[in-house]
Amino acid sequence: METHRKLIPDACQSLKAFNIDSLDADAKKEIIEAVFFPYTEFDSATITFPDDEKVLFTSKMLRSPKNLDTNREYTSIGDLTKVPNEIMVQIIVDLDIRTLWSFALVNRHARELVISLPGYKLVVKKFPEILMALFRTKVGILKSVTLADVISILQPHETPYCQGGDCHQIGSFVFLPTLQRCCWRCLQHSDNFHVYTEGLYFRWRPWKSGPGADIQTLPGKYGDSQHVFRARRFLVHRDSHPYDTYDYAMSANRAKREYPYMCAIRVGLVDPKSSLRNAKILPGVCCAGCHEMPIPDDLDGKAKEELYDCKRQVYLEFGSLGCYYLDHFKWCAAAQNLWNEKLE
Structure with missing residues (x-):
């Protein structure tokens, strides 16, 4: 089964693939304009x-x-x-x-x-x-x-996927301390992107080695709640660490869970097939069908989580990396239903 089909929850998945190859270029363009919209929800x-x-x-x-x-x-x-x-x-x-x-x-x-x-x-x-x-x-x-480091972030040679785990989602954000791409979900939950204030790090850390990276954050509003934070110095551990220790240390103040947002920035991607002098920018888009699909109350926790993630799944314009948005449309029942409504 293709990667893009695996990312679609059972509740949204079509039983039969849509024959997208039979459409001409104009029809495909109409589908893209009708079903997909720019990904800007978490920009701020x-x-x-x-x-x-x-x-x-x-x-x-x-x-x-x-x-x-x-x-x-x-x-x-x-x-x-x-x-x-x-x-x-x-x-x-x-x-x-x-x-x-x-x-x-x-x-x-x-x-x-x-x-x-x-x-x-x-x-x-x-x-x-x-x-x-x-x-x-x-x-x-x-x-x-170096400039080469920045370009490798903007134009990944292999894949633009999130480096926070096996989520297979597009890394729409860059975690600055380690210069890794990540998706919104992994920025919140992945062990790779946990950060600590200097005092908290040396108080709770069960490790002998020192921090692997640090960052001086900027004052401003961050997270879903747009909570106002002052400038801070954060430390990132060089190795993976027990999640329960981090969770225990963070439980005293819920706002501290928004610390990773202060260390990340939304950055677009450059088509790896284009030259740097004539670079093609690839804006991330979301599926309107998935985004508008209601989440039933009778679903279990895991199924709800899958639907929630699907609403925020980001797709790009090229297909060689397995994230082509028309490949998603081929198996997404919600997107196909939305397209059929547009035709009526």
């Missing part, structure tokens, strides 16, 4: 930035500072123009983002080299929020994140 639950701040950041990362002598060719490290561009690119591509930007301020030649790097303009123009989050939470500095 994690780290967010105002649009005007993102525009200002992008402008700053692409323009020449006023105090930059664009005619200066010589620097304290010598005449950069005498070094072949291919060698310079190989060197600077491995610099962390902060050092990379400092290098771009040396002179005009250095700046042109940085901007010419594959993916630099893509990240700065289309995904400024990931750079802003890495800078402001200090993760980018502490982990020495």
Whole structure:
């Protein structure tokens, strides 16, 4: 059975596959427009930035500072123009983002080299929020994140699936301390994304090794309740740890369960088949049929949980990674019923 069919609960699953291959391109486009909608429900639950701040950041990362002598060719490290561009690119591509930007301020030649790097303009123009989050939470500095690291998050070479477990869902969020993609459910419940305040970590931890990562969070509203949190320093353990210990430590304050939201950000994906210079952005979409399906009261806890997860399942536009939204439509009875209603 296909992966996309396994993700559909029995209550939503069609007994027979819809013959999607018999439709022409226009009919498929009509199905997509009628049945799927952009995934934005949890955008404000994690780290967010105002649009005007993102525009200002992008402008700053692409323009020449006023105090930059664009005619200066010589620097304290010598005449950069005498070094072949291919060698310079190989060197600077491995610099962390902060050092990379400092290098771009040396002179005009250095700046042109940085901007010419594959993916630099893509990240700065289309995904400024990931750079802003890495800078402001200090993760980018502490982990020495490179441009290649950021691109690997945006354009996964293998799959864009969540790295929190075996959920097979699209990782619509990035957990910043470990730079792993995750889905909404795993961000809430997976052991991989548990975080601790500094005091709580050293009070309750049953381990001898130190923390594997830390992050300085930003003040703001987080989670479903949009509870207001102040800035905090969180620690993440390097190994898996007993869930009951974490659960016991967190039970005193329910708001602490929203800590993982403060360490994550919603970030889109780039089609792995497209080039970085002509990148195709893949917005996540949800199935309106699953989303509108009522949850019967007589279902057991597990069945209700499956339906709840299905309502928030994210699909992408390409099929090679097993998350094509028309493949979901092929087996989703709720989506097919919604489409039939549109035709009537």
